[in-house]
Amino acid sequence: MSGRYLLGIDQSTSGTKALLFSDRGAILHRCDVAHAQHYPRPGWVEHDPEEIYRNTILAVRKLLAETGVDRAGIAALALTNQRETAVVWEKGSGRPVHNAVVWQCQRGAAICDSLAARLEGEGRADLIKERTGLVLSPYFSASKIRWILDNVPGAREKAERGGLLCGTVDSWLIWKLSGGKAHATDYSNASRTQLFDIGELRWDEELLDLFSIPRSMMAELRFSDRAFAQTDLEGLLEKPIPVSGVMGDSHAALFGQNCFVKGMAKATYGTGSSIMMNIGDRPIRSGSGLVCSIAWGMDGKVEYVFEGNINCTGATIQWLVDDLQLIGSAKEAGRIAATVPDTQGVYLVPAFVGLSAPYWDSAARASITGISRGTGKAHVVRAAEESIAYQIKDILDLMVRESGTDLPELRVDGGPTRDEFLMRFQADILSVPVVRSGIEELSATGSAYMAGLAVGFWKDKAEIASLRASDTEFRGTMEKAVIDKLYRGWKGAVGRALTEARALERGD
Numbered sequence: 001m002s003g004r005y006l007l008g009i010d011q012s013t014s015g016t017k018a019l020l021f022s023d024r025g026a027i028l029h030r031c032d033v034a035h036a037q038h039y040p041r042p043g044w045v046e047h048d049p050e051e052i053y054r055n056t057i058l059a060v061r062k063l064l065a066e067t068g069v070d071r072a073g074i075a076a077l078a079l080t081n082q083r084e085t086a087v088v089w090e091k092g093s094g095r096p097v098h099n100a101v102v103w104q105c106q107r108g109a110a111i112c113d114s115l116a117a118r119l120e121g122e123g124r125a126d127l128i129k130e131r132t133g134l135v136l137s138p139y140f141s142a143s144k145i146r147w148i149l150d151n152v153p154g155a156r157e158k159a160e161r162g163g164l165l166c167g168t169v170d171s172w173l174i175w176k177l178s179g180g181k182a183h184a185t186d187y188s189n190a191s192r193t194q195l196f197d198i199g200e201l202r203w204d205e206e207l208l209d210l211f212s213i214p215r216s217m218m219a220e221l222r223f224s225d226r227a228f229a230q231t232d233l234e235g236l237l238e239k240p241i242p243v244s245g246v247m248g249d250s251h252a253a254l255f256g257q258n259c260f261v262k263g264m265a266k267a268t269y270g271t272g273s274s275i276m277m278n279i280g281d282r283p284i285r286s287g288s289g290l291v292c293s294i295a296w297g298m299d300g301k302v303e304y305v306f307e308g309n310i311n312c313t314g315a316t317i318q319w320l321v322d323d324l325q326l327i328g329s330a331k332e333a334g335r336i337a338a339t340v341p342d343t344q345g346v347y348l349v350p351a352f353v354g355l356s357a358p359y360w361d362s363a364a365r366a367s368i369t370g371i372s373r374g375t376g377k378a379h380v381v382r383a384a385e386e387s388i389a390y391q392i393k394d395i396l397d398l399m400v401r402e403s404g405t406d407l408p409e410l411r412v413d414g415g416p417t418r419d420e421f422l423m424r425f426q427a428d429i430l431s432v433p434v435v436r437s438g439i440e441e442l443s444a445t446g447s448a449y450m451a452g453l454a455v456g457f458w459k460d461k462a463e464i465a466s467l468r469a470s471d472t473e474f475r476g477t478m479e480k481a482v483i484d485k486l487y488r489g490w491k492g493a494v495g496r497a498l499t500e501a502r503a504l505e506r507g508d
Helices: 049-067 109-121 127-132 141-151 155-160 169-177 205-210 249-256 314-322 332-337 377-403 420-430 442-454 461-465 480-506
Strands: 005-011 015-022 027-034 074-081 087-090 164-167 184-186 220-222 229-231 241-248 265-269 273-280 291-298 301-310 347-349 367-369 410-413 434-436 472-474
Touching: 005 049, 005 169, 005 241, 005 442, 015 049, 015 442, 027 049, 049 169, 074 169, 074 249, 074 442, 087 141, 087 155, 087 169, 109 127, 109 141, 127 205, 141 155, 141 164, 155 164, 164 169, 169 184, 169 229, 169 241, 184 241, 241 249, 241 442, 249 265, 249 273, 249 291, 249 301, 249 442, 265 377, 265 442, 273 291, 273 377, 291 442, 301 377, 314 377, 332 377, 332 420, 347 377, 347 480, 367 480, 377 420, 377 480, 410 420, 420 434, 420 472, 420 480, 442 461
Parallel strands: 005 074, 074 241, 184 220, 265 410, 410 434
Antiparallel strands: 005 015, 015 027, 087 164, 229 241, 265 273, 273 301, 291 301, 347 367, 434 472
């Protein structure tokens, strides 16, 4: 294969993908390599950073071998990554001091609770939200990094001497791909650490001090349409190419969905889900559980988003497969759900690792309510499917209210969007069109678009929009009275889960 290409890396929660893009933004080939999930305690999740890096090189090696692409024609490496997951490594050797603490992991809850009490006592309860746009939660990177420094023998002392670096997975891969020459991150990933002032666009010294994280550990900030490093991928390429288009996966998907205008929104369905709405060039602090993050940095400026994250969406269906063994594969879920007209009042609240936006309760635990003697497998499967749509509605309703912007449609992407039942129910419960992208790999594509801007494949967003593939649109048919009744039932089920969590904390 000869021509001009972009090489893409999509490093996700479950594995690493290497993708080859044409200069028209089309995916020509893809190779996947999964990595292990480690669960050392209930609610704790880890990845091996070294395995992630090895798999990145392996995925690229496989892709180059399978395509036979002219390697001299590869202009840049685009990188998108799972966010919030924190890595701490030695500056000298490049060795991680601990496994990566994954975004789903709740081990930082006690740290966050202690800081919340301290700030409340000092009359500064809103400090973190005002600076970072984020609620104080173990979901984000700061408490994860603090936990590693506090619990790995010798880590705190080494960090204080300037011997450790930290970052999200993009920073770790950039460091490794550059042979330790670049410690960098982009604005979208930085905005998810809980250590970054999204108004001033800088690491916040007071927050670093609050979390006891030395400033020397933090990465250099760069715009996504610039080069972050040079890499030859450990000799797989004859000469180094720039690493560019660096963005967190959800931000990259928003860019790939061409949500360039204020009010446009997307939902990425995966292990968890990220819902984002473009809110323009000014941050808005939500008072109702949403977070404000940076969409991307390009052309020397940033744009902002409202975001709500859900811990378990696709993971809920996988739970039915792996743990309950109720269905044979995730692909069966929609078909089985459609065999019954409703759930007969059954609701599943998938708080397996707590509830994130808009509830932000790490103590909540999963529950199934409304079971009767007539409840069958299909009702439980349907309740699991519907729980995904309800959680997304929770967040979008808040975004519309707090942004003052109507939602004309929801653009969706990710593996679970192939589930026709889920997409139709999502359109029903939202009462707006749900538009499924014709591009399956939106995060990788958005990152490639940004890298393509960096190396001159395309000149601006308008040219990128002209590349958009045809989409499938789902329109709801459910009556408003039915929607309202179903949604009231969902809110009641969530309320019971939250009440039970409080009772357990009190020892009732």
